[in-house]
Amino acid sequence: MDLETFAPGSGLLAPRAALHSDAPALDLNGTWRFRLSPHADVPEDFADPGYDDTGWDELPVPSHWPLHGHGAPAYTNVSYPFPVDPPHVPDENPTGDHRRVFDLPEGWSGGRLRFEGADSLARVWLNGHELGFWTGSRLPAEFDAGPWLRPGRNVLAVRVHQWSAASYLEDQDMWWLPGIFRDVTLTQSTADVFVRATHDGRLSFDGPGGRLDLPELGVAGLEPGVEVRVAAEPWTAETPRLYDATVTFPGETVRLRVGFRTISIEDGVLLANGRPLLLKGVNRHEFHPARGRAVTRETMREDVLLMKRHNVNAVRTSHYPPHPAFLDLCDELGLWVVDECDLETHGFGQVGWRGNPTDDPRYEAALLDRMRRMVERDKNHPSVVMWSLGNEAGVGRNLAVMAGWARDRDPSRPLHYEGDWSCAHTDVYSRMYASHAEVEAIGRRAEDPLDDPALDARRRAMPFLQCEYAHAMGNGPGGLAEYQELFERHPRLAGGFVWEWIDHGLAHPALGYAYGGDFGEPLHDANFVIDGLVFPDRTPSPGLDDLKKVFEPVRFSFADGTVRIVNGHGFRDLSHLRFVATVEVEGEVVAEHRLEVPADGGEVKLPDPAYGAANPRAERWLTVRALLAGDEPWAAAGHEVAWSQTRLSPSPATDTPATDLPATDTPPTGTPIIDGGVPASPAAPETAVPQAVALVRDGDELTAPGGSAFDARTGRLVRLFGLDVTGPRLDLWRAPTDNDRYGGLEARWRALGLHRLTHRTDAAEPDGDTLTVRTRVAPAASDLGMRATYRWTAGADGGLLLRVEIEPEGDWPGPIPRLGLSMTLPGTAVDRVTWFGRGPGEAYPDTGLAARVGRWTATLDELQTPYVHPQENGHRAEVRWADFGPFLVSGDPVFGMTARRWGTEELAAARHRPDLVPGDRVHLHLDLAHQGIGTATCGPGTLPAYDLHARPATFTLRFTPA
């Protein structure tokens, strides 16, 4: 056949809704016979029912054949992996022939063969008769099988070509993965239904010959085209109320779950059921590390549950309609969905958009076909609140055709498309990766005007959303809180969708998870496919923990003795939550109280038990948490939805140690759960040396009590409490993050030589109880440097106090990676760290919103964040003290702590997780400051407030033996 045809398919039945029908159906998933050919020109004899396929391999359907030992996956982001010359395709065109024999059950007559998805052009034969072909990989195709079915044995043959003219329409940023990757069924269902149900209870449907029953609302025998008014509770993502309905046709009955809801735009504000809709969304590709896009229902459910548990309320189905069962889950568990058409022609951008199919009349039928098949399939889902024409497909006439048809067919849902900033065909203004400043201007309707005044006026009256922002590649994203603050401040801003949900790392026996280039692709985009909020196995990354915090639907603000609790839900009050206030002294719980919070929120008095207040050095923190009061379909009772903390003492305002605080005389309003059950006030270490003692000269060494010693000539610490150590010494380098790399900071830092600093000792001066070591730290070939002066004082108790003064020399351009000390210890010395500071997860200046002050413990392994592409990670922030086992380090008042079994060089050189091999040293970083993270892999870099500039600094640490 002609693979360069512009026709979207042949022999297809009209698209219709994905429905749950009682009509008989045969599941044709399972083990098929399979043969891969390297090109498309293969005899068609395999379609013959008598063909002998016993020599073929077996292949599960649904699947992608490259993930089952046939050929290999390939990853490109924007680039086409073949010449841009539509509609032509390469000679090398992997072609998978699939055969499946099935028995027709007794009594069957007629039926439709339904394919939910095959990538990219598929032809189908039943019993040797060709039914037709289709394109549109992530869209269903249905053929009338009736005339060709026969009693007993039937043979289904499907030929799938990886490349066709339609491949130019499917340039999404993901693995190229051919195959029949969604379900195949033979069904006797023929029904189509389009239900319309609004939040104010209007109900009607299309579906010739059908009768609708919705017993719970007293609807019986409703005829198509007739509208009734019912007293329904509306559907929202927060309250996903569904009503079971059936539509009965002469030959079958279909089951529907109807959600009553209305999407509208008024005064430029996006509304659901008449109230502002704030999308707290993520972009979701379908992905599983072993199965690719052939995801199971369990995986889909896992995604929805994880989203719900992390306060995500919306999904953009980037960049194609998902498996239909995913939308059932969104209806049921509650997510607002932007359903996106299977269309992307991004690679034409690399050739000046010349020949873009979006503007090519020859592709018009294919683009319209895709829009129709999406809308028809998904039109009954209350969760679907917007149709998206596609992603990154440039501009052109065919968009108007798609949009025109969709408006006509379904006026109830706004249209979305980001690729045309004039918004000529859309109802919302959408952008990706716009900076905070630009989003703020758009929020005020003060964006730069379009050239065309009419279009400009139209766009300025639209709600705005960021269909992609906060690129979650590697460590990050930074800047989430600042975006959310804008979204919540300006009514025009309807929120957005973080890019993206999951790292598309393919499970690999040697590499852990593979990314672009790992399968020998000549052209690829490396780890740009590893940019998710969850790791490939769906373990949440710190970015998702942060997002949960930023998306919290409850806000707290503390004042003197009270907390103001604001309900941030759009559609429900706080009565499903219970509120708990916990008081901790130095990270140990001393009291826990139930707070009585009105359903609409308000100001609530806080408990302030005096336990621990007597210890002037101990920090007392109060944490208020909002927990699910009962089970929800997406999480069990007790699940934490939101939290916030305030320091009770020492007073955060003055930061002076508190003296004895009087016990509170007014009892708290809450009900005590724990009240002083734990002995208060674990000792907080001091940062002053109680009794300084002189260092003792012993041969080449200066020794201190407790087994510590310095090299007398260089002043280097050589032993710490009997352990042989290197450092601590000044460190400015970190293993670049993806954001550092793609944003250009890494190149600047390497050009400065920050990864190869030299350390020169100018003087080592013992003077009584203090050893002063003056050094200059600088890269070769540069006159930039830092004077670092280390002042050591030994205590009679064996402790060491270190005060470091840093003075930059020269004109340091731009930010530096870090300012801190690094040291190494024997590998056996440390296995676990317990610290009081922020945790349990990593935190950088503009990330770690989920890290709260407390006492935490973790093994060295647990301290690592296993980014698929290794990079700087695992920094624990605002650490007051950390117990490493043989000794304790405390800050004045805080420091940043990182501990690893490999050094920065190994981390920076590693390409995959298995490259990181524990060495025989433990590497500790005790930091004063870090450069922020930002999201420069795609979008804005670190906000200026989080840039770390070379500056004079003083830094005090105390080392205490265990």
Ligand code: IPT
């Ligand atoms: C943007 C794409 O829409 C998205 O699919 C993904 O590729 C992302 O980039 C990068 O991970 S397009 C980009 C050029 C802004």
